[in-house]
Amino acid sequence: MxxxxxxxxxxxxxxIMIRYPFKFLSAYNSEDTDIFFGRDEEVEQLYQMVFQSDLLLVYGGSGTGKSSLISCGLASRFEPHDWLALTIRRGRNINESLRSKLASMVKQEVPAGMDLSWLDETEEAEAGSELSQQIQTLYRQYFRPIYLIFDQFEELYILGSAEEQARFIDTVKEILGMEQPVKLIIIIREEYLGHLFEFERAVPQLMRKKLRVEPxxxxxxxxxxxxxxxxxxxxxxxxxxxxxxxxxxxxxxxxxxxxxxxxxxxxxxxxxxxxxxxxxxxxxxxxxxxxxxxxxxxxxxxxxxxxxxxxxxxxxxxxxxxx
Structure with missing residues (x-):
């Protein structure tokens, strides 16, 4: 607000423009970097972590500002050309929401003067899943590292089926094996960390780089x-x-x-x-x-x-x- x-x-x-500096109960985003305070230490830790691993876990209690830490704090450390941040919520199915988000970005207008006709020939020559092709196309279109931010990840375990969860784990494994620069940031309430047991068994690096957002x-x-x-x-x-x-x-x-x-x-x-x-x-x-x-x-x-x-x-x- x-x-x-x-x-x-x-x-x-x-x-001059006078600004009310508080957001009440709304999350901070990339437009609020000038009024985002109190999380310098966490922002610095997170910024260092993204260069140390392709998979990060951010957790903490409800309302501690986990989403704001990413969408505003971490965002402030990057220039627009340094990252392409896509935030994904589960919706009805986390796997379909991911593919829908990627598709929506690929369909956006190409900047004037940029010739991407060569992509058609390159894509025909390369095999891969639909997800792999989406990320390849997205990277070639924007030429920026892709950051997939899965917000309120606990919804996958509150509302999702075992099949949906297993499919998402396979998706993460596939993404981590890609050649394109793709980072995954998972944001979850700490009381649901125990639900990540099977996830960690399949993807051991899940817990290697994690940050707790303290009160x-x-x-x-x-x-x-x-x-x-x-x-x-x-x-x-x-x-x-x-x-x-x-x-x-x-x-x-x-x-x-x-x-x-x-x-x-x-x-x-x-x-x-x-x-x-x-x-x-x-x-x-x-x-x-x-x-x-x-x-x-x-x-x-x-x-x-x-x-x-x-x-x-x-x-x-x-x-x-x-x-």
Missing amino acids: VRWIEPDRKADNTS MNLDKVRQVIVGATSHEHSNIRLRQGEEEAVVEGIFTKVKGEGKQLTIQLPYLQVFLDKLYMQITGDEQRQAEAVFNTKALEEIGDMGDVLRDFLQEQALRIQQQLTA
Whole structure:
């Protein structure tokens, strides 16, 4: 949920765009790299891993930001010509979804001036499965390493049949044996790691390069809040002299009375948006806000925030149903 405000005019008559720096419960993507904070260490680890293996496993609890880490964090480390990222969700069948995604990319218009007529002769001369031919054609069309990102992979084990799972394992084995530069990144909730036993037996490298996305500790929360509010186009600031108190106060409010040292990212996202709304009351997220200790004291604890949030969502659903 990122909204842009109409340009303001600076003293030198140049225009700037003011941006609401939080995404609420939406995932970050490649257009959000300037407001993606708190995962520098994980992004660097993942970036190194993609050069060490053709198969990576990214796992963590629900809502820890696994998808955003790939689609925004890792994406920020590549130039557009360095990778061709294709995100695949299971849909009705993961194998068919993969082939459909590849086919949709191959069918896209060829850039003006690029002659690919020679592909027809080359493809006729080469044997291989439909999948192999799709990837060969895709690579020749884009001339970029292909990254196949299987998001919410646990759906294969929640909804998929044993036949679908076995077929996908065969597909992975086939891809890993191809000559074209193809990387596979599998994103899964950690409670489903045990379901990967047969997968790992057939593809031993599955667990060799893996990254766990941890919940947010105080340092990462500090990076998120300070980064987002220090961004030159952000419409949110921290009150001068209260920066550390506000950061620690937010972390404490979200964490609650427990002794844990981390917090859940969705809770942080809801809390930050609620704090902004309490200060501004602007549902369009256009007004400027200054986060301060007084506003933080007035907002209540995380239980109050979640209760208000759920009540608001229930009211909106009711209004939509009766409209």
